[in-house]
Amino acid sequence: MRLLVLGGTGFVGGATVAEAVRDGWSVTVFNRGRHGTVPSGVERLRGDRTAPGGLAALAGGEWDVVVDTWDGAPRAAGETARALAGRVGRYVYVSSGSVYAEPVEPGSAEDAPVVDAAPDADDADYASNKAGAERAVREVYGESALIARAGLILGPGEDIGRLPWWLERVARGGDVLAPGPADLPLQYIDARDLAAFLLDPVVPGGTYNVISRTGHATMGALLDAAVTVTGAGARLRWTDPEAILAADVEPWNDLPVWIPQGHPYRWLQERDVSRAYAAGLTCRPVAETVADTWAWLRAVGTVPPRAGRPQRAPVGLDPAREEAVLAAAR
Template sequence: MRILVIGGTEFLGRAFVAQVLERGDRVTTFNRGLSGPDAPGVETVRGDREVAGDLRALVEGRRWDAVVDTRGGVPKVVGETTRILSGHADTYLFVSSCHAYADWPAEPVDERSPRHPCPPDAERGDVPPNALKAGCERAVEQHFDGGVLIVNPGLIVGPYDNVGRLPWWLERIARGGRVLVGGAPDRAMQLVDVRDIAAFMLGALSERATGRFLVTGVRSNTTWGDLLRDCTAVTGSDAEPVWVDDAFLAERGVEPWTELPLWMPLGKGGDGVWLASSAAARERGFHCRPVAETVRDTWEWVRGRGADAGPWMQGETPLGIDPGKESRLLAEWDAAVSGRAGDSRS
C-alpha cells in the first residue's frame, strides 16, 4: 500500500508508521518537522496543514491508497485538508477520540452513541474543546470523496507516550515510599496499547474497511491495584500505595486526571470513563495485549529518555501532584483514619 500520514512522528502516528514500514508498505509523512524526527525509510514532505499552498504542493503528482490523519483537531482545518486530498486517495482514516461522544466519560458509549453537536466548519473557541473532534469527523464525512474510516480511541498508553499518564505513575512508583492513590485497588480500568490501535488501523485499511470503530481496551482489562503492582514489579520499587477516598481528595481540591493521572472519582461525571465498548472493533480483529506487557515496555522506554527530558504535560498543564502536597495529604489522611479508629473504639 501507499499511505500518507499527516503527522507520523508522535505516539500513535509514530507507532502506525513503524508498523507500515515493517510490513513493507510505502509511507509519505506530512508535518512541520517540529515534534521529532521522521522514521528512516519514509518520504518526508514538510508543510503546515493550515496553509492551503502547502497541501496543494503535497498532492501535486501524488496519489495514495489511504490518508491517515493523526493530528486533526480543528474542524475547519480538517475540512480544508479533506477537500484538497479528495481525488488523491481512496480512503481517509481520521483518528478521533472518545471525546467526540456527548455522553462520555459520564456514561458508557459505543459507535451508536450521539456525538457532540459541533459543525464541520467550526474553529477554535466556537465550541467546547471536547466537541471539536465531533466536528472534525463531520468535516471528513462531508468533504472527502472516497471511503471514510473513523477510529475513536480511549485511553492510550505505551512507549513514546506524548502525554505521560502511565509514565508519570511509573516514575512516581520508582521513587518509592508511600504513594497517594485515589479510589480503591479493585476499581476496574480499561487501557489500550498504542501499538494495538496502530495494528488495527493498518489491518482495516488493508481490508478497505469504512465506517466507525471505537478502539479501547477490553473492559476491566486491569484494575488500579493491578496496574500499580505491575508498575512496582517492573521498577523494582518498595513503593507502598496508600488508598485514599475520592471524597477526601475532592474536598481538598485534588484535580482528577492531571494531579493524579488516570484517577477519576466516582459520581463526578466520569463513571463511564472505563466502560466504552470496543466490541465492534474486536469482531473485526482488534486485539489488546496484556496491560502488564505495556507497562513493561513503557518502563523500558521511560528509562531511556534521559535526565534532561521535560515534565509530562496534558496540553499546558503539568501532570502529577506536587511532592509537598502529596506528603501533606498523606499526613491528613493518616490523621483522619486514626480519628475514625479512635471514634470506633470509644
C-alpha cells in the first residue's frame, strides 16, 4: 500500500507515518521541510501548498491513500484535493470536533450543525479552517472521503502539552491539585489509535467522531496512572469543582483535560461515537497511553513545537496559584 501524508512530521501526522511504516506501507510525506524528521525509508517531498506552484512535487505521483492533517486556509485544502484527483484511491482528512457550532448538546452525533465556513476561504480561526477544509475535500471526493473529527488527542508526540503537563507536575511530587470528582468520565483518543483508524481500509467513507467512548477513562484513572509511572510519590488532593472554579481556575487550560459536569464545554467530553466504533475503532487503556507518553517525554526532554502553526499559550496552572487553591481547600 502506498501512503501520502500531507504534513507528516507533527503529532497526528507523525503517528500516522509511524503506524504505516510498522504495517509495511510505502510512505511519502509532503511538507515544507522546516520541522521534524521522518523514519528511515520514508520519502520526503518538499513544497508549500500556499505558494504558487507549491504542489509541483506531487505531480505524477499515485497513492492508494492520502491523509491530510491541514489546519490552515480551506482554499489550500481544496486546491490540494483537486490536484490529487484521479491519482489517489482514498482521501482522508483529519478534522476536529471544534467544527461543531455552539452551543453543542452533550451526546451529539456527526449530524450536529457545524460552523459556517466556505471551502474557498482564506486562513481564519481553527474551527472555520477545519470546517471549510471538510467542505473543500467533499467537493472533490464526495462521501467517499473519510472525514475524521477527532477531539482531545493524547499520546507520545503530543505538541500541545496537556498530558505532558500533568506528568511533569506529578513528577515534581508533593500535594497535587486533583480536580474532582475522581470518577469524572473522560473522552479522548490516543494518536496511535486515531492513526490506525485513518489507515483501516475497511472503514467506509463518510464523517466520524473519532474519539473514545465517554468514560473510556476517568480523571482518577489518568492521574493515578501518572503517579504510578513517574514514581514520584505525589499525593493527589481531590478537590471539588466548585472550589476550583471559584478561584478562577480555567478547566481545559489551567487544568488540562478536565472539564467538569455542567460546564459549557462539557460536550467536548461527551460526543456520540457509535458510528466510529461500529466501523472498527478501538482504543487502548489509559495506563498504556500515560506510560508511553512518560517514556517519550523523558527521551525528548520537552514538548516539541507545533509544526507549521503559531505556538499556543502554555497550558497548566502556575505553582503559586495551585498552592493557593490547595490551601483554601484545606
